[in-house]
Amino acid sequence: LRQPMAIDLRVVITSLRLAVIMERMGDLSKNVVKRAGEISYKIEPELMKDITKMAKIIIRMFEEILTSYGKMDSQNALTS
Numbered sequence: 001l002r003q004p005m006a007i008d009l010r011v012v013i014t015s016l017r018l019a020v021i022m023e024r025m026g027d028l029s030k031n032v033v034k035r036a037g038e039i040s041y042k043i044e045p046e047l048m049k050d051i052t053k054m055a056k057i058i059i060r061m062f063e064e065i066l067t068s069y070g071k072m073d074s075q076n077a078l079t080s
Helices: 006-042 045-071 074-079
Strands: none
Touching (some): 006 045, 045 074
16 A cells, blocks of 8 residues: 555565574574584683583574564664
8 A cells, every 4th residue: 555665675675684693593503503513522620611602602692682673772782
């Protein structure tokens, strides 16, 4: 009933880009987990603590970005 506005097209393009990035992150994560499973017996406990800490930081950053996207808060997304 109405012509799409520029903001509508930006939302669609951003959603598509985000989907591609999320799929790539999932693929890379899967590969890391497979490799970690193969070498887990060689990893020192101190290094595992660092890896776990890094994973938590990444998850928090990703949650902040998705929250910013959901709220359409571009300034927060850029600083996250």
